[in-house]
Amino acid sequence: MTLDVDNQNIKYNKRVKRRIRRRNIRGTVMFLGGSLLGGAILGASLHYILNRIFFPPGLDLAERRRRADQHFRERNADTKHFNLPSETSRLEREFDKIRQPPVDSDKLQAVLDAWQKAMDLDIMRNIPCINNWIRSYLLPTKSELKLTNMRHRTINMGPKSHKAESRFFKSERKGQRMQWEDEWDALPTSHQVRGPVVDYTNPSKYAYPSVKEASETDEDYPQLQILQQIMNRWPQDQDYIGAIHETLLHFNYSDPIERAKAERFRDLELPFKLYDIPEITAAAEKWTDDYLSDEFGDHDPYSKHPPAHKAPKQASGLAQESPNNFFAFFVPKLWEVKKLGLPPTRLNDWSYREWVRHARYADAVSLEAHKPHFYFQAGTSPGERFNEDQSFITRDLPSFGAKTEANFFLFHPEEQKGIQCRFGERGVVAATHFDGGRNMVAMMKGAKRYILSPPNQCSKLGIFTDRKSPIFRHSLLNFGHLNEMNDTNMSLEEREWLEKAATALSVETVLKRGEVLYIPSHWFHYIISVQQSAQCNVRSGIVIEGNPRFGGRQDVDICSDNPNAKMDILVGLEEDKY
Numbered sequence: 001m002t003l004d005v006d007n008q009n010i011k012y013n014k015r016v017k018r019r020i021r022r023r024n025i026r027g028t029v030m031f032l033g034g035s036l037l038g039g040a041i042l043g044a045s046l047h048y049i050l051n052r053i054f055f056p057p058g059l060d061l062a063e064r065r066r067r068a069d070q071h072f073r074e075r076n077a078d079t080k081h082f083n084l085p086s087e088t089s090r091l092e093r094e095f096d097k098i099r100q101p102p103v104d105s106d107k108l109q110a111v112l113d114a115w116q117k118a119m120d121l122d123i124m125r126n127i128p129c130i131n132n133w134i135r136s137y138l139l140p141t142k143s144e145l146k147l148t149n150m151r152h153r154t155i156n157m158g159p160k161s162h163k164a165e166s167r168f169f170k171s172e173r174k175g176q177r178m179q180w181e182d183e184w185d186a187l188p189t190s191h192q193v194r195g196p197v198v199d200y201t202n203p204s205k206y207a208y209p210s211v212k213e214a215s216e217t218d219e220d221y222p223q224l225q226i227l228q229q230i231m232n233r234w235p236q237d238q239d240y241i242g243a244i245h246e247t248l249l250h251f252n253y254s255d256p257i258e259r260a261k262a263e264r265f266r267d268l269e270l271p272f273k274l275y276d277i278p279e280i281t282a283a284a285e286k287w288t289d290d291y292l293s294d295e296f297g298d299h300d301p302y303s304k305h306p307p308a309h310k311a312p313k314q315a316s317g318l319a320q321e322s323p324n325n326f327f328a329f330f331v332p333k334l335w336e337v338k339k340l341g342l343p344p345t346r347l348n349d350w351s352y353r354e355w356v357r358h359a360r361y362a363d364a365v366s367l368e369a370h371k372p373h374f375y376f377q378a379g380t381s382p383g384e385r386f387n388e389d390q391s392f393i394t395r396d397l398p399s400f401g402a403k404t405e406a407n408f409f410l411f412h413p414e415e416q417k418g419i420q421c422r423f424g425e426r427g428v429v430a431a432t433h434f435d436g437g438r439n440m441v442a443m444m445k446g447a448k449r450y451i452l453s454p455p456n457q458c459s460k461l462g463i464f465t466d467r468k469s470p471i472f473r474h475s476l477l478n479f480g481h482l483n484e485m486n487d488t489n490m491s492l493e494e495r496e497w498l499e500k501a502a503t504a505l506s507v508e509t510v511l512k513r514g515e516v517l518y519i520p521s522h523w524f525h526y527i528i529s530v531q532q533s534a535q536c537n538v539r540s541g542i543v544i545e546g547n548p549r550f551g552g553r554q555d556v557d558i559c560s561d562n563p564n565a566k567m568d569i570l571v572g573l574e575e576d577k578y
């Protein structure tokens with residue numbers, strides 16, 4: 001059984017070239033974004049000094065909390081609902097009611113504003129998000145047709161951005177002392193550096209299947225289970241204390257025999273993992289938080305130590321925030337706030353250094369799922385492989401990004417979309433989605449739990465398959481809710497979808513520092529960052545048919561209940577956020 005990959009790919013090449021041109025323009029925009037970040041650092045420095053005056057070190061936690069509270073009260077004296085965390089969910093419900101026609105536009109705007117303000121306060125004060133159910137009109141089937149009609153691009157993130165609405169998509173956190181910082185500052189230093197309670201990078205935590213007997217013709221590989229079983233064994237928002245029994249094969253890349261075997265699995269579009277990849281091992285050692293901060297150009301100006309090194313080319317990245325640990329993908333320019341309410345996440349103005357402080361805090365206190373979470377992402381432009389002007393990501397991962405010839409990780413270098421890196425903190429969840437391209441995922445730091453479902457499970461997963469939908473290729477289902485099916489607050493629509501998802505055949509793996517996971521084309525992946533982590537992936541080329549046992553493009557084409565949905569998956573036309 002072989003797959004005629006090259007033939008399938010040829011017709012995509014033209015589109016891909018056009019796409020690369022577009023990507024290069026995007027690269028320039030990212031660079032300008034980076035310069036803006038630099039300016040913001042100056043603001044942060046001032047903020048630092050002010051904080052030292054208002055919150056001198058040495059105060060006990062209770063006093064810090066009291067002062068912080070006072071500080072927030074004064075700042076937000078105009079906000080009447082200051083002490084009521086449930087105000088956010090009350091306003092959300094209010095929006096649900098008044099979004100239906102006949103719409104009172106002024107009232108709708110006022111409710112949206114108040115809702116956003118309440119959520120801002122929750123995030124600032126580290127208040128648990130009470131309602132994390134999915135709004136029923138954000139699930140496919142009944143509502144996807146409505147989402148499909150949103151052709152009007154009312155919201156733009158670019159220079160033309162609609163001032164009144166862009167604040168729903170990006171928050172300015174600079175100059176705001178947040179409650180979690182008091183908690184963090186009050187922790188003893190030993191507690192701040194202790195890391196996660198369960199260290200998933202510890203090799204003794206894992207048992208692996210034997211590679212020797214494994215054969216790519218084995219009809220039972222990979223072993224799939226229904227999702228409900230997977231989530232019952234290890235509920236999403238809990239630490240897994242015992243040993244983890246991996247079922248995905250785990251090949252030693254430095255061993256020529258194992259590597260050849262891995263290649264056969266790869267070419268049959270079967271998932272597997274690799275370890276002992278010298279390039280990844282070396283980069284993983286290099287990528288300390290200080291190294292990354294310097295490369296992102298945000299060395300702490302108050303540090304007594306000079307930067308470890310000066311980045312020849314500054315990389316740029318962006319932070320995102322969510323009122324809880326769930327990060328659902330959406331396309332901002334297609335997300336109409338007045339129809340759909342506040343988007344699932346917002347960008348914010350944090351630098352890598354600021355984000356990493358929160359990520360350490362999340363590990364140190366085992367941050368609860370319902371509290372605000374943050375995520376950091378960065379990417380390279382595909383053009384970087386041709387020039388000397390490379391960011392650290394391309395430089396440190398040459399087989400992923402700097403090669404013009406195919407290698408184990410890069411199938412069609414000309415279709416490479418650039419390397420995408422995601423920096424996750426404990427608990428961060430990325431909802432399930434598929435990519436067109438063959439995906440190699442390298443874990444550079446920490447660990448992430450991946451739940452993979454083959455393309456032929458598409459219809460169970462609540463995927464938006466119309467490319468005009470702001471949630472195209474993705475689902476908004478929170479698999480954590482599979483453990484809360486008895487909660488009467490869940491909508492019927494969400495329950496119906498979860499009941500379907502519960503039966504989706506899937507396989508899970510924990511990808512830890514130094515390992516690479518192969519995700520075949522169109523396979524769904526749901527990702528939980530189990531501790532502070534850094535992951536980079538590259539996609540290049542696509543297999544249309546897929547493995548006959550698990551399906552491919554044809555399955556994601558037809559899985560929507562919406563008969564009008566037409567798939568138009570160009571290799572990576574859509575930016576993959578997670």
Ligand SMILES: *[C@@H]1O[C@H](CO)[C@@H](O)[C@H](O)[C@H]1NC(C)=O
Binds near residue numbers: 252253254256276
């Ligand atoms: C991988 O295989 C190579 C070659 O056989 C061997 O030298 C190396 O120790 C192996 N790596 C690990 C981590 O076992």
Ligand SMILES: *[C@@H]1O[C@H](CO)[C@@H](O)[C@H](O)[C@H]1NC(C)=O
Binds near residue numbers: 482483
């Ligand atoms: C829901 O309730 C039923 C009946 O009481 C019980 O058997 C089941 O385990 C509960 N499920 C969950 C996820 O709590």
Ligand SMILES: *[C@@H]1O[C@H](CO)[C@@H](O)[C@H](O)[C@H]1NC(C)=O
Binds near residue numbers: 487488489
């Ligand atoms: C439903 O929500 C209300 C208010 O948020 C809460 O008090 C109640 O405990 C929830 N019900 C269940 C079954 O959890």
